[in-house]
Amino acid sequence: xxxLTTSRLTKRFGGIVAVNEVDFNVxxxxxxxxxxxxxxxxTTLVNVITGIYxxxxxxxxxxxxxxxGRAPHxxxxxxxxxxxxxxxxxxxxxxFDNVRLGAHIHTRAKLxxxxxxxxxxRREEKEFAERIDAVLEFTGLRPLRNEVARNLPYGRQKIVExxxxxxxxxxxxxxxxxxxxxxxxxxxxxxTLLQKIRETGVAIVLIEHEMAxxxxxxxxxxxxxxxxKISQGTFAEIQRDAAVIExxxxxxxxxx
Amino acid sequence: MTKPAYWKRMGLMAAVFLxxxxxxxxxxxxxxxxxxxxxxxxxxxxxxxVILLGYTGQLxxxxxxxxxxxxYTYGILCVxxxxxxxxxxxxxPLMAGLVGVILGFPSFKLTGPFLVVNTIAFAEIVRxxxxxxxxxxxxxxxxxxxxxxxxxxxxxxxxLVVAWLAAVGTLRLSRSHIGLAFKAIxxxxxxxxxxxxxxxxxxxxxxxxxxxxxxxxxxFFANLAGYLNPDSFTFNESSTYLLxxxxxxxxNVTGGILSxxxxxxxxxxLRFMARSRMVVYSLILLLLLRYTKVLQVENLRRWMRRLRxxxxxQGPAAGPGQAGDVAASSATAGRDKVTG
Numbered sequence: 001x002x003x004l005t006t007s008r009l010t011k012r013f014g015g016i017v018a019v020n021e022v023d024f025n026v027x028x029x030x031x032x033x034x035x036x037x038x039x040x041x042x043t044t045l046v047n048v049i050t051g052i053y054x055x056x057x058x059x060x061x062x063x064x065x066x067x068x069g070r071a072p073h074x075x076x077x078x079x080x081x082x083x084x085x086x087x088x089x090x091x092x093x094x095x096f097d098n099v100r101l102g103a104h105i106h107t108r109a110k111l112x113x114x115x116x117x118x119x120x121x122r123r124e125e126k127e128f129a130e131r132i133d134a135v136l137e138f139t140g141l142r143p144l145r146n147e148v149a150r151n152l153p154y155g156r157q158k159i160v161e162x163x164x165x166x167x168x169x170x171x172x173x174x175x176x177x178x179x180x181x182x183x184x185x186x187x188x189x190x191x192t193l194l195q196k197i198r199e200t201g202v203a204i205v206l207i208e209h210e211m212a213x214x215x216x217x218x219x220x221x222x223x224x225x226x227x228x229k230i231s232q233g234t235f236a237e238i239q240r241d242a243a244v245i246e247x248x249x250x251x252x253x254x255x256x
Numbered sequence: 257m258t259k260p261a262y263w264k265r266m267g268l269m270a271a272v273f274l275x276x277x278x279x280x281x282x283x284x285x286x287x288x289x290x291x292x293x294x295x296x297x298x299x300x301x302x303x304x305x306v307i308l309l310g311y312t313g314q315l316x317x318x319x320x321x322x323x324x325x326x327x328y329t330y331g332i333l334c335v336x337x338x339x340x341x342x343x344x345x346x347x348x349p350l351m352a353g354l355v356g357v358i359l360g361f362p363s364f365k366l367t368g369p370f371l372v373v374n375t376i377a378f379a380e381i382v383r384x385x386x387x388x389x390x391x392x393x394x395x396x397x398x399x400x401x402x403x404x405x406x407x408x409x410x411x412x413x414x415x416l417v418v419a420w421l422a423a424v425g426t427l428r429l430s431r432s433h434i435g436l437a438f439k440a441i442x443x444x445x446x447x448x449x450x451x452x453x454x455x456x457x458x459x460x461x462x463x464x465x466x467x468x469x470x471x472x473x474x475x476f477f478a479n480l481a482g483y484l485n486p487d488s489f490t491f492n493e494s495s496t497y498l499l500x501x502x503x504x505x506x507x508n509v510t511g512g513i514l515s516x517x518x519x520x521x522x523x524x525x526l527r528f529m530a531r532s533r534m535v536v537y538s539l540i541l542l543l544l545l546r547y548t549k550v551l552q553v554e555n556l557r558r559w560m561r562r563l564r565x566x567x568x569x570q571g572p573a574a575g576p577g578q579a580g581d582v583a584a585s586s587a588t589a590g591r592d593k594v595t596g
Contacts, residue, residue, distance in 0.1 A: 105452035
């Protein structure tokens with residue numbers, strides 16, 4: 001059974017059909033590439049899955065239960081983590097606090113625990129601090145622990161977003177163009193990190209224009225164009241697919 | 257906030273409160289002492305705004321309405337129904353908290369300038385309701401002979417203890433996961449909800465905590481003045497509270513404490529200037545806003561950026577000029593403070 005399934009998922013904005021009857025699925029522990037030209041509906045698909053948008057038609061199910069129409073914070077608590085194409089960090093806070101936000105769904109302490117600094121709160125905070133440091137170690141952010149997020153270079157900020165998502169211990173991680181804007185050494189580090197994440201058993205949906213990375217990491221690839229799924233399969237398969245070649249390069253028939 | 261930074265702030269705050277605890281021993285004249293007491297009372301409202309505006313990023317220009325709810329709940333229960341002032345002290349913040357829920361609801365959909373206008377309207381509605389329900393509130397004639405919880409110097413120390421507890425609670429909140437959720441909402445609501453923060457609940461929580469603190473301040477206002485009148489809870493008061501919290505650095509507890517004491521006493525210090533007093537007062541505030549390091553102008557800039565970055569689908573965002581005007585008008589809106 002797949003971890004995440006969308007069936008005939010559709011999202012309309014007025015007359016524009018951003019996502020058009022897309023059937024998409026991710027298996028546990030798998031890296032799924034999601035590619036397509038600009039404006040093909042990849043980010044919209046992620047936004048519908050994570051509850052930012054409500055689908056116009058169709059459904060999304062996670063671990064067998066329907067999740068469409070639920071609020072983003074509920075979907076996050078079920079184990080779906082994400083990063084954003086345009087970085088959405090808490091810019092005035094430290095890297096530590098940014099990653100700490102990822103632990104929010106696991107916090108049990110209530111307001112009175114905070115006001116009276118109960119043992120429960122202290123134990124929880126100690127436990128989280130250790131886990132945050134472990135995640136920072138895992139992502140190579142340890143030296144930047146107390147830096148303010150705004151002062152970090154772009155590439156590091158993207159990693160902080162991934163660390164924040166990992167802190168929530170997701171079963172599925174949706175990464176929206178993690179390699180965009182990264183230099184080649186940062187891309188190499190990112191690829192290693194994503195492989196390490198897959199080894200921990202977390203499934204990944206990788207939206208990416210960086211084809212070398214998609215080829216190296218993806219078990220399967222889905223291709224969208226104008227909101228429609230035009231192809232799916234292994235990277236080698238979709239590479240040969242005429243529909244994919246047409247979407248990226250055009251037919252060229254007019255000049256032939 | 258790192259642990260050393262937290263304890264540094266806690267220590268700084270403790271020092272300020274220690275000085276405040278020693279002030280009565282130096283034999284301050286009674287009028288000056290009264291101003292200090294009013295400063296302590298305003299401090300609670302400033303803490304309420306530190307949480308609401310500084311942490312959560314929800315700008316309220318209606319805090320005077322919440323202070324009024326607290327003050328009148330206490331006054332009505334103690335005067336009209338002869339309730340013990342101690343019970344009044346409990347009931348008033350509860351009532352203010354309930355009203356805070358109502359004030360919080362519009363924040364689900366409204367951001368930036370739209371929310372601000374909403375809070376202004378809220379405070380006006382409260383004031384007009386008080387003015388027109390003469391049987392209950394005394395209307396324009398006010399509410400007289402309000403009993404105090406404890407009297408004289410003991411009231412001062414009682415207020416000091418309550419303010420200390422509130423300040424410590426605020427700082428603890430700031431460091432906790434709840435404070436982090438508040439700040440996440442301030443920085444980026446979409447990121448917050450995507451990381452599992454129930455944005456609506458946390459906004460409501462911020463409004464309720466804020467309202468409880470403002471209501472508590474209202475109780476102390478009733479205790480200090482012994483008389484309540486709707487004129488004490490106008491837009492002027494709300495904007496002065498905003499000025500205090502902005503001067504204090506928005507999310508800085510100790511800064512807020514210092515600025516509430518300073519802004520409360522400044523018009524009194526300048527009293528010898530007679531007619532030019534308010535001009536000088538406004539000028540000093542503007543200079544403070546521009547130059548003092550304690551005031552942490554970068555926080556104000558961040559807040560102004562947020563105003564500018566209001567979602568476009570809700571109409572035109574406030575331009576730089578408008579955002580600047582809000583700050584400038586709050587800087588000059590302190591007239592009649594304390595003297596009222």
